[in-house]
Every structure is written in structure tokens, then in C-alpha cells.
Amino acid sequence: MKKAVILSPLLICLVWPTLAQLVYEDRTYEETIRTVQFYAAANAQDTSFPPVIRPGETNLVIEFDDLQPDRQNYYVKVLPCTWDWQEGMLKDLDFMSEYNEFNITDYAFSSNTLIPYVHYRYQVPPPMIAGNYLLIVYRDGDRSNLILSRRFMVYNQMVNLVSDPVAGTATLRKTRQPLQFDISYNGIEVFNPLEYFHITIRQNQRWNNIREGVSPSFxxxxxxxxEFRAPDPDAHFAGGNEFRFVDFRSLNYPGMNVxxxxxxxxxxxxxxxxxxxxxxxxYxxxxxxxxxxxxxxxxxxxxRITGQYVNVTFTLRPTQSLGKVYVVGAFNHWQISPESQMKPQPDGSLTMTTLLKQGFYNYQYVTAGANTPDWSVEGSHFETENVYEVMVYLKSLQPNTDLLVGYFVLPVNRR
Incomplete structure (x- = not known):
């Protein structure tokens, strides 16, 4: 006689762990995945540049650490996206010159580190068509077993941009950085430019600090x-403040702000x-x-393989109640999350501890609110040095995608 076996809910969770749901943004889906870097191979000497390339120009490099001591079988795939980062319509053969799934075979085990890890690195071939894309990394060829996703852009420079000097009222200029510019699309036949062009502006590579679908003025x-002018002050970017930093490139002789x-x-x-x-x-x-x-x-x-992982504690001593405060930077993908939230301490201070690899880090404190940062901790000044990117998209029917036909970098208060 056969007997039925009933598994408890806890055992089911242990045997079949919950798989992450893909989101079309920069996201790390597992806690053991750390120190993700994504950049164009041509910028290997300075990985701070954004992953923005021309079709077929250069490979893209994805690097990350896995705090699991054993090597995992990871794969990479590229997904097409719309101008506003939704799932795209292109097929793999439309935009990739080879089979669109790559096994990561370049890896190295950490050396003499207190926390063992495996460092992974892979060069991804560039798409052949301009537009927005999402790179995903997953385990054992199973796309539902995600570990990370990263946005990147491929552009063809088909339009021109003329940027006017930053302007605005004296009051506005104290805290904000108005941008105004013209887009020339001479040579492109467009029946309704106001409908088929889409503009996105991003500050300091932050996807949580963008102006998306910017409406033209004329x-x-x-x-x-x-023409693009923004008479509404709320449409302008806050200048913010220069980023705080901590230097622990050496653990024998820790640097500034340790x-x-x-x-x-x-x-x-x-x-x-x-x-x-x-x-x-x-300022x-x-x-x-x-x-x-x-x-x-x-x-x-x-x-890459000798860097130690360190528990880093940030401490803020507020002078008034601030509500929920978060520590953000490129190191945690600017995520406002429970992991980045500061916790109150008996002495009135706020602290947040996170695991970081040896290096030099920028960071800032933001309070919970809308998608744009709240400067109630850092302050905001028009003198702050910032870098803006302007992305110009054109809706295309052949190929059926949103082409990135213009990519421009506008530094403000360049040093």
C-alpha cells in the first residue's frame, strides 16, 4: 500500500527557494552577489563611465563577486527594451550577431581573504541596433533563477544638440540647475516629431533621478x-551637494574619513x-x-581577488527629526530599501552597516519620498558639479523598436 508524503511549508521553501521576479532596472537579486561593475571594454581603465556604446563599437564588461566559495554556472543574456524601460519587441536575431546566451567562463577564486569569494568577469558582444537594453545574469541556464540585471544603452548619433547656458531666476539658481537645449533632427523624416521623439535626462547616472518623457516647449x-525649456521650477534638477567619501583602499593604513x-x-x-x-x-x-x-x-x-570585504558602518548625527534616512551611492545602485535604511541608536544617532569591498566610495544621505532625492540632509546648491546625460529616442516601425538616435553629456560646473 502506497503512502502519501506531505511536505511541510518550511521544507518546501528549503527545497524550492522562491525565484526572483525580473524587473527592468539595475537590481541584484541575491545577497551573496556583491560589487557589480558594468562598463564598456574601451573604458576598462576608468569603470566609472556609464555602459553606453555605439552599435558594434566595443564589448561590454560585467564583473561581480559571489560570496559563495564554490564556482557557480552563470549565464548572460541581453534583452531589448523600450525607451521607458519596458519589455521590447525585437527578437534575438534582430539585434545580436551571435546566439544570445553566453556562459561565464572567466572566473577567479579570492586569495588570502577573510571572506572567500569567486570573482566573475565576462565580455558581452554589443547589439547591432541602437536602443535600450537590459543585461541579465542567471544560474544554470535557467532565466528564472536570476542573480542580477543591468541597464545599458546603444546609440547612433543622428540628431544634434545645442545647449544654452544655464538660466533661471536668482531664487531658483540658489538650489537648482535649469537645463535648456534645442534638438536638431535635420535629415530625419518624421511625420509627427512631438509624438515620435522621446527625451530622457539623467543626473550623475542615477536612474532614480531622471526626467523621463520631457515635453518640448516649441x-x-x-x-x-x-526646443526644450522648463518654466516650471519643479522640472529642473536640484543641484544637490558634492558627495561624501570614505577611503579604505588600505586596511593597514586606512585613509580619509575612517x-x-x-x-x-x-x-x-x-x-x-x-x-x-x-x-x-x-557650499x-x-x-x-x-x-x-x-x-x-x-x-x-x-x-579584484585580494580585496577584503569589510563591514562598514555609517553614522549620521541629526539635529532634528528626519524621518526615514538612507545611505545611497553607486555601490548599492542608489536603492532606497530596508538594507540601505539607517537605524536609530540610543544616543540619538542613526547608523547603517553594509558589507563593502576594499576601495574608495562616494555616498550621500537621502530621506524617503518621491523618486527624486530629498536634500533635507545634504542641502542643494546650484554651484555643485554634476553631469547630465540627454537621451533622444525615436519610435521606429522598421525595426520595431525605440531607437536611441542621440546621446549627449552635459557637464555643469566642470572642475
Whole structure:
């Protein structure tokens, strides 16, 4: 006589773990995946540049660490997207010159690190058609077993941009950075430019700080020019403030803004020098990385596999109630999440601890709110150095996609 076997809900969860749902944004789906870097191979000497390339120009490089000690079988695939980062209509054969699934075979085990990890690296062939794309990495050839996703862009420069000097009222200029520009689409036949062109503006490579579907102010159809002016102050970007930073490229001789380092723990525990709000402070000029980070190890060579992972604690001492406060930067993909939220302490301070690889990191404090950052901790100044990207998309029927026909970088207050 056969007996039925009933599995408890807990056992089912252990045997069949919940798989992540794909979102079309920069996202890490497993806690063991750390220090993701994604850049054009041509920019290997400076990985802070965004993953933006021309069709067939250069490969893209994806790098990451997995804190699991054993090598995993990971695959890479490229997905097409619309101008506003939804699922695209293109088929693999439309935009890839080879089979669109790549096994990551380039990996290395960490060397003499307190926390063992495996470092993975792969060069992905570039798509042949301009537009938005999402790179996904998954386990064992199973696309539902996701570990990370990253956005990137491929562009053909088919339009021109003329940027006017930053303008605005004296009051507006204290905190915001108005942008105004003209797009010339001479040579492109478009029946209804206002309907078929889409404009996105991004500040400092932050997908949570964009102006998407920017409405034009005026169309000069006879000259094939679209004007973009933003009379509404809320449409302008806040200048924000220069990013804070911490330097622990060396654990033997910790750098600036390290308060103390406890090497008796595993992993080591590093305390960043405490911070305070800057809303009432005058603007202070210094160079930053606009929120980026650099992996480096001044104690040993080959930082990709010798870099130590360190528990890093950030401390903010507020002078008033701020609500929910988060520590963000490129190191955590600017995510406002439970992991980046600061926790209150008995002495009135706020702290957040996260695991980071040896290096030099930019960061800032933001409060919960809309998608755009709230500067109630950092303050905002029109003098702040920022880099803006303007993306111009054209809806195309053949191929059936949103072509990225213009990509422009507009530095403000360049040093």
C-alpha cells in the first residue's frame, strides 16, 4: 500500500527557494552577489563611465563577486527594451550577431581573504541596433533563477544638440540647475516629431533621478528643431551637494574619513567618521566621483581577488527629526530599501552597516519620498558639479523598436 508524503511549508521553501521576479532596472537579486561593475571594454581603465556604446563599437564588461566559495554556472543574456524601460519587441536575431546566451567562463577564486569569494568577469558582444537594453545574469541556464540585471544603452548619433547656458531666476539658481537645449533632427523624416521623439535626462547616472518623457516647449518644423525649456521650477534638477567619501583602499593604513577599524572581527569592522546634516552649511567645493566607487587594494596587488570585504558602518548625527534616512551611492545602485535604511541608536544617532569591498566610495544621505532625492540632509546648491546625460529616442516601425538616435553629456560646473 502506497503512502502519501506531505511536505511541510518550511521544507518546501528549503527545497524550492522562491525565484526572483525580473524587473527592468539595475537590481541584484541575491545577497551573496556583491560589487557589480558594468562598463564598456574601451573604458576598462576608468569603470566609472556609464555602459553606453555605439552599435558594434566595443564589448561590454560585467564583473561581480559571489560570496559563495564554490564556482557557480552563470549565464548572460541581453534583452531589448523600450525607451521607458519596458519589455521590447525585437527578437534575438534582430539585434545580436551571435546566439544570445553566453556562459561565464572567466572566473577567479579570492586569495588570502577573510571572506572567500569567486570573482566573475565576462565580455558581452554589443547589439547591432541602437536602443535600450537590459543585461541579465542567471544560474544554470535557467532565466528564472536570476542573480542580477543591468541597464545599458546603444546609440547612433543622428540628431544634434545645442545647449544654452544655464538660466533661471536668482531664487531658483540658489538650489537648482535649469537645463535648456534645442534638438536638431535635420535629415530625419518624421511625420509627427512631438509624438515620435522621446527625451530622457539623467543626473550623475542615477536612474532614480531622471526626467523621463520631457515635453518640448516649441517645435520649429520648418527648421527641424525642437526646443526644450522648463518654466516650471519643479522640472529642473536640484543641484544637490558634492558627495561624501570614505577611503579604505588600505586596511593597514586606512585613509580619509575612517574613524576606526577593528580587525579582530571577521569580517573586519570599519566605522566611518560621523557625519552631520549640511543643509545649513555654505557650499564647499571639492572633487568627487558623483556617487561612484573604485575597487582598490593598496596592501596587495590584484584587488579584484585580494580585496577584503569589510563591514562598514555609517553614522549620521541629526539635529532634528528626519524621518526615514538612507545611505545611497553607486555601490548599492542608489536603492532606497530596508538594507540601505539607517537605524536609530540610543544616543540619538542613526547608523547603517553594509558589507563593502576594499576601495574608495562616494555616498550621500537621502530621506524617503518621491523618486527624486530629498536634500533635507545634504542641502542643494546650484554651484555643485554634476553631469547630465540627454537621451533622444525615436519610435521606429522598421525595426520595431525605440531607437536611441542621440546621446549627449552635459557637464555643469566642470572642475
Amino acid at each position: 517645435l520649429r518644423d520648418d527648421q527641424s528643431i525642437i 574613524d576606526r577599524l577593528d580587525r579582530s572581527t571577521k569580517p573586519p569592522q570599519l566605522y566611518v567618521a560621523y557625519d552631520k546634516p549640511r543643509t545649513d552649511e555654505a 564647499a567645493q571639492y572633487n568627487d566621483m558623483n556617487g561612484g566607487f573604485v575597487i582598490a587594494n593598496r596592501d596587495y596587488a590584484e584587488p
